[in-house]
Amino acid sequence: MPEPTVVLADGYFQSYSVVGLLAVIGVLFVAVAFGAGRLLRPVVPTPEKLLTYECGVDPVGEGWAHTQVRYYVYAFLYVIFAVDSIFLFPWATVFAAPEYGATTLVEMFIFLGFLAVGLLYAWKKGVLEWT
Numbered sequence: 001m002p003e004p005t006v007v008l009a010d011g012y013f014q015s016y017s018v019v020g021l022l023a024v025i026g027v028l029f030v031a032v033a034f035g036a037g038r039l040l041r042p043v044v045p046t047p048e049k050l051l052t053y054e055c056g057v058d059p060v061g062e063g064w065a066h067t068q069v070r071y072y073v074y075a076f077l078y079v080i081f082a083v084d085s086i087f088l089f090p091w092a093t094v095f096a097a098p099e100y101g102a103t104t105l106v107e108m109f110i111f112l113g114f115l116a117v118g119l120l121y122a123w124k125k126g127v128l129e130w131t
């Protein structure tokens with residue numbers, strides 16, 4: 001008489017074998033596409049093709065450009081608040097459940113409080129000023 005755990009493990013690994021097979025097929029598809037592109041494309045290297053392309057203008061001077069740090073800070077703040085806003089969707093589904101309403105409401109106000117403190121900190125440090 002076979003043990004039930006062996007039967008459960010057999011079905012468990014069989015479901016992951018399908019995922020593994022699809023992953024292998026996906027990797028092979030990408031490899032074949034890149035290989036076919038490499039074999040079929042024309043290769044005629046010229047000095048013009050080997051130049052760095054900068055919007056149709058020949059590159060002149062150094063390759064270093066100074067970028068303002070505040071652009072990165074704005075992008076970082078956007079990512080933080082965008083990711084945090086994603087947490088509102090599962091919260092809304094749990095909030096709809098009758099036994100979790102008040103608890104999840106308090107948890108969400110605590111979460112929004114943390115976000116507000118972070119935003120106030122960035123504002124006080126002058127990060128949000130564009131000038």
